[in-house]
Amino acid sequence: MTAKPLLLIDGSYYIYRSYFALPPLSTKSGQPTGAVRGAVNALQKLLKQYHPTHIAVVFDPPGPTFRHEMAADYKAHRPPTPDDLKAQFEPLKQLVRAMGIPVLCVDGFEGDDVIGTLAKLAERHGQDVIISTADKDMTQLVNERITIVNPFTDKDGILDPAGVEAKFGVRPDQIIDYLALVGDASDGIAGVQGVGPKTAVKWLQAWGSIDNLIANGDKLTGKVGETFRNSLDQVRLSRTLATIHCEAPVDLDIHGLTRRDSDREALKAIYTELEFSGLLATLDATALPAVEDDEAPSAPPIATRYHTVTTQSAYDALLKRLIEARAFAFDTETTSLNYREARIVGFSVSLEVGEAYYVPLAHDYLGAPEQLDRNAALVAIQPILENEHIGKIGQHLKYDTHVLANHGITLRGVVFDTMLASYVLDATATRHNMDDLARHYLNYQTTTFEEIAGKGVKQLTFDRIELEPASAYACEDADITLRLKEHFQPLLLAEPKLNHLFHELEMPVAPILQQMEAKGALLDFPQLQRLSENMAKRLAELETQAHAIAGMPFNVASPKQLGEVLFDKLMLPGGKKTASGQYATGEDVLEGLDHELAKVVLEHRGLSKLKGTYTDKLPQLADPVSHRIHTSYHQAVAATGRLSSSDPNLQNIPVRTAEGRMIRQAFIAPPGYKLVSADYSQIELRLMAHLSRDARLLEAFTLGEDVHKATAAEVMGVPLTEVTNEMRRAAKAINFGLLYGMSAFGLAKQINASRPQAQAYIELYFSRYPGVKRYMDETRALAAKQGFVETLFGRKLPVREINSKNAAMRQGAERAAINAPLQGSAADIIKRAMIAVDAQLKLQRFDAALLMQVHDELVLEVREDQVEAVSAMLKVAMSGVASLDVPLLVEVGVGGNWDEAH
Structure with missing residues (x-):
């Protein structure tokens, strides 16, 4: 008998969880595959973690089970299995069998019963069992030999007896009684009305079991005690339904659950x-022979040659290879994720798939082996890293560029960034970190940083990690980076538009962002301090007002106390409680209340957020000596191509409120310089005119009309000269609202009109601008047909729920399909502008630097005597990056601070 645990996998949970958690992928012919892909990824993760010798994947049978005969309501209220999910069960089973893993499904018995039977059989043979599921019913099986893991989340870790008790408040042997008391609406297990988890735990901790509760039923007080005494037949039935039947007719013994060799030909066909190209490309990694009993895996899934370089002769030989290379993958290991603070601990390179080198330079722990001198080693490789003719391949190389700059090295010759390649190919298929890319595209489970460094407060920095695991981890990073490059490059070449977008837009923007981050924007610390003090005074005034209105003191920042004041004390209508039992007091709820207290609290919340996020925090984030703030720009986050920023998030500083403008006043120019802001005017509306080819909209922009006044005149049927400010405001809401698919209900709320009036405005708008209506209809239809839309420059924007049977999801996808080409094209244009402006700054040798990119705006720091020339250059360079059927208008402002410039 093997010493390794038997691994039992709840196949039904795997496929259901993947179906509802992941995008609905499908093949070109329309065959759904998303749930299969998610389930296989989770299975691969589990196999890599445990290397099981004995394993089974268990599914529920398609028909009724013995529990349906016992109770007509059992699982009767569950919605039917979606057709596109049904179609994925058989392919998953075929794939699992081809991997050499037994698949079990027993008519008349649920998968839980089959897993329970096998688990108890293994236990009787003295074998440990790991059950992979998130089904709480399974926790009744847990004991010293049987544990539960969930491969989709680390939230609960491994559920052993102590873990079950910590999670549910009862022991595993009490779970059946717990479920019988609480019930399970999705399974049709009634439980006892009025008994929730807290009551069930309290009763079971006091009485131990349902049998003891029944025997002492007269001691259960209150209405819930009476309900229990009147529900004994129901309780007994619920207990029977909740009990896993551990004697299902399973024909296999333990030896029948041995993992076999994979069938490579069958896997290849599946x-x-x-269309699992990543799995197909790494078939050798997935077609491993089964591991023999009691043997650890003899080799990693992919044959590798990883080397640790600790001698000068080995380093010299490596440098010689790098000098002669056309390109190589490169990755740094550092002391921090903060690019400003990070120092190099070592670096890894890979010149051939499967081979990598790690050069440790600063591992510092008790017993650490001798390593090369860091300064000398970096000086030796500096000419290679700065050589533009030797290509550098990396994952998120913007970070490595910062780190190398901290050591006086300027990284040049960057030819391929795998993070950006993944983002360009499919922005929404996965997150774009290396671990997820390797799993999604290469079907390879990388070693995570947590595996070698630990988690939480005890997590080691890289310099404290022992050399052997550190080297394996670092070499894998470089190797997988090269593998990803080899995977992505042909995919890009097969789509010329995306290839151009990658090489001519995303790759050139990355070093510009790095320069902007390194430069930073100067802050006025005294201004921020004054703002914080003024905001603190105003917040105190608002608290006093809130207490006076409520007639009692309470914590304005506490949603619980606020809810009680609004809906219990003041008895305002519309109070709804959340799952936690407290009233919902979100912004939408407060805005719907016609009461002074709601207005005061909304102002308090907004001000408190600005104070905590900006006026208090900006000085803490800034360099204490230079007073410059160094944000982080993120290129591979928003599906539309928009940049985002963090620490701080520059995109969220409000521009229309007085407080927001005062925060912008704290972003200043140093003596002898000015801030120059260049902003595209109404770019998304201009793009709508271009894409829709609507004659009236094109005319308005071409003639330089105020497009919002023009819309007001058209929709409200008045001459242009008679359009009031209120009419223009309503027209502006219509113009921008329709770009984002706003409904009549939303528009009515926006312009404070009735819903029929808002609907009439929308209908009038479309009658006056029929090209816009045609564009929207055609875009929705195209998205439904091909599953994506495109920007002007070929960026693909997937719209995965466009054919969803869920109306809300489908309508949301339709709105996204209309807006994404507009927002995505605007994002592409501002990036093209950054490249053009950066080139002109260098070409004309201006004493100026790009500082910030926010929405459709670029902010520069410019020497005072060059402001006029730079401003003229900005208008020409930015307006020339795209050829539209309407003018691309650039507005330039100048000031001593950001607010003045904007």
Whole structure:
């Protein structure tokens, strides 16, 4: 008998969880595959973690089970299995069998019963069991030999007896009684009305079991005690339904659950049919022979040659190879994720797939082996890293560029960034970190940083990690980076538009962002301090007002106390409680209340957020000596191509409120310089005119009309000269609202009109601008047909829920399909502008630097005597980056601070 645990996998949970958690992927022929892909990824993760010798994947049978005969309501209220999910069960089973893993499904018995039977059988043979599921019913099986893991989340970790008690408040042997008391609406297990988890735990901790509760039923007080005494037949039935039947007719013994060799030909056929190109490309990694009993895996899934370089002769030989290379993958290991603070601990390179080198330079722990001198080693490789003719391949190389700059090295010759390649190919298929890319595209489970460094407060910095695991981790980073590059490059070449977008837009923007981050924007610390003090005074005034209105003191920042004041004390209508039992007091709720207290609290919240996020925090984030703030720009986050920023988030500083403008006043120019702001005017509306080819909209922009006044005149049927400010405001809401798919209900709320009036405005708008209506209809239809839309420059924007049977999801996808080409094209244009402006700054040798990019605006720091020339250059350079059917208008402002410039 093997010493390794038997691994039992709840296949039904895997496929259901993947279906509802992941995007609905499908093949070109329309065969759904998303749930299969998610389930296989989770299975691969589990196999890599445990290397099981004995394993089974268990599914529920398609028909009724013995529990349906016992209770007509059992699972009767569950919605039917969606057709596109039903179609994925058989392909998953075929794939699992081809991987050499037994698949079990027993008519008349749920998967839980089959897993329970096998788990108890293994236990009787003295074998440990790991059950992979998130089904709480399974926790009744847990004991010293049987544990539960969930491969989709680390939230609960491994559920052993102590873990079950910590999670549910009862022991595993009490779970059946717990479920019988609480019930399970999705399974049709009634439980006892009025008994929730807290009551069930309290009763079971006091009485131990349902049998003891029944025997002492007269001691259970209150209405819930009476309900229990009147529900004994129901309780007994619920207990029977909740009990896992551990004697299901399973024909296999433990030896029948041995993992066999994978069937490579079968896997190849399945991967080809399901269009799993990543799995197909790494078939050798997935077609491993089964591990023999009691043996650790003899080799990693992919044959590798990883080397640790600790001698000068080995380093010299490596440098010689790098000098002669056309390109190589490169990755740094550092002391921090903060690019301003990070120092190099070592670096890894890979010149051939499967081979990598780690050069440790600063591992510092008790017993650490001798390493090369860091300064000398970096000086030796500096000419290679700064050589533009030797290509550098990396994952998120903007970070490595910062780190190398901290050591006086300027990284040049960057030819391929795998993070950006993944983002360009499919922005929404996965997150774009290396671990997720390797799993999604290469079907490879990387070693995570937490595995070698630990978690939380005890997590080690890289310099404290022992050399052997550190080297393996670092070499894998470089190797997988090269593998990803080899995977992505042909995909990009197969789509010329995306290839151009990658090489001519995203790759050139990255070093510009790095320069902007390194430069930073100067802050006026005294201004921020004054703002914080003024905001603190105003917040205190608002608290006093809130207490006076409520007639009692309470914590304005506490949603619980606020809810009680609004809906219990003041008895305002519309109070709804959340799952936690407290009233919902979100912004939408407060805005719907016609009461002075709601207005005061909304102002308090907004001000408190600005104070905590900006006026208090900006000085803490800034360099204490230079007073410059160094944000982080994120290129591979928003599906539309928009940049985002963090620490601080520059995109969220409000521009229309007085407080927001005062915060912008704290971003200042140093003596002898000015801030120059260049902003595209109404770019998304101009793009709508271009894309829709609507004659009236094109005319308005071409003639330089105020497009909002023009819309007001058209929709409200008045001459242009008679359009009031109120009419223009309503027209502006219509113009921008329709870009984002706003409904009549939303527009009515926006312009304070009735819903029929708002609907009439929308209908009038479309009658006056029929090209816009045609564009929207055609875009929705195209998105439904091909599953994506495109920007002007070929960026693909997936719209995965466009054909969803869920109306809300489908309508949301339709709105996104209309807006994404507009917002995405605007994002592409501002990036093209950054490249053009950066080139002109260098070409004309201006004493000026790009500082910030926010929405459709670029902010520069410019020497005073060059402001006029730079301003003229900005208008020409930015307006020339795209050829539209309407003018691309650039507005330039100048000031001593950001607010003045904007």
